[in-house]
Amino acid sequence: MHTKTLGGSEEYAFKTKPVAVERLPRGFRVERWHMDAAPPPFHRKVLPAAEKDRNVDRRNIGHMHIPGTFFPESMFSPAGSGSEKGNREGTREYRNCQFMTPETRRSTHFFWTYLNNYEGDDHNISRSLHQSLIEGFMEDKHLIEAQQKEIDADSTFELQMVVADAALAHFRRTFAALVAQEQAEQATQQAAVVMMKPQPVEQGA
Numbered sequence: 001m002h003t004k005t006l007g008g009s010e011e012y013a014f015k016t017k018p019v020a021v022e023r024l025p026r027g028f029r030v031e032r033w034h035m036d037a038a039p040p041p042f043h044r045k046v047l048p049a050a051e052k053d054r055n056v057d058r059r060n061i062g063h064m065h066i067p068g069t070f071f072p073e074s075m076f077s078p079a080g081s082g083s084e085k086g087n088r089e090g091t092r093e094y095r096n097c098q099f100m101t102p103e104t105r106r107s108t109h110f111f112w113t114y115l116n117n118y119e120g121d122d123h124n125i126s127r128s129l130h131q132s133l134i135e136g137f138m139e140d141k142h143l144i145e146a147q148q149k150e151i152d153a154d155s156t157f158e159l160q161m162v163v164a165d166a167a168l169a170h171f172r173r174t175f176a177a178l179v180a181q182e183q184a185e186q187a188t189q190q191a192a193v194v195m196m197k198p199q200p201v202e203q204g205a
Contacts, residue, residue, distance in 0.1 A: 015034075016032050016034045018032050019031050021166060023167070023170045026065055027063065027064045027065040027066055027171055028062075028063070028064055028167040028168075028170055028171055029061065029063050030061070031059065032060045033057070033058065033059050033060075034057070035084075036079040037055055037056065037058060038056075039052070039054075039055075040058075041132070042136075043074075043076055045132065046125045046128050046129070054079070056078065057076070057077050057078070057083050058074065059073075059074070059075040059083065059084070060072065060073070060075075062167075064167070064171055066175050067175070069098070069099045071095070072094075072098070073094065073095055073096070074094040074096075075091055075093045076091065076092050077089075077090055077091040077092075078090045092116065094114065094115065094116050094117075095114075095115040095116075095117075096112065096113070096114050096133075098112040099111050099112070106148055106152060110137070112133065114126070
């Protein structure tokens with residue numbers, strides 16, 4: 001996915017596996033490494049000419065928090081530099097926050113920010129990252145819209161999980177449990193309010 005923008009080579013998707021998956025009370029954290037690989041297009045665009053064709057070691061960390069806030073982190077370091085052991089010399093890092101705010105049952109606002117730790121006064125880097133994220137979103141847009149049509153057409157439609165979706169499955173189960181808990185608490189509160197209402201006193205004839 002996103003081989004020409006945010007993701008990089010298809011090898012990243014099928015060769016690498018999460019080295020850590022943390023199931024959190026309100027979300028998850030997943031960490032993944034891709035060693036000695038070509039830099040993905042969004043990163044290659046902003047590298048100095050001398051570094052564009054040098055391989056990198058790449059670390060991605062994804063945090064997802066209920067109700068729908070996603071914090072991806074990406075770190076790129078010279079291949080073989082030992083960043084997986086804690087050496088941060090020559091690394092470039094990105095921080096991204098994406099948060100979805102529903103408008104209706106079938107439409108959502110998508111907000112995001114994209115930060116890096118090396119830009120300095122060269123704001124062209126931020127402009128390039130901005131454009132790359134938009135390109136990546138537009139690659140997803142038609143798939144998201146097609147999914148929504150399936151959901152609208154069949155009220156019993158449920159997304160099917162595969163092994164690679166373990167963290168996402170945990171998120172959805174946790175989200176559903178918290179929604180059910182919130183609805184039960186609201187129902188209890190409403191029932192309590194009804195019971196507390198003063199009842200009219202009947203007058204004798």
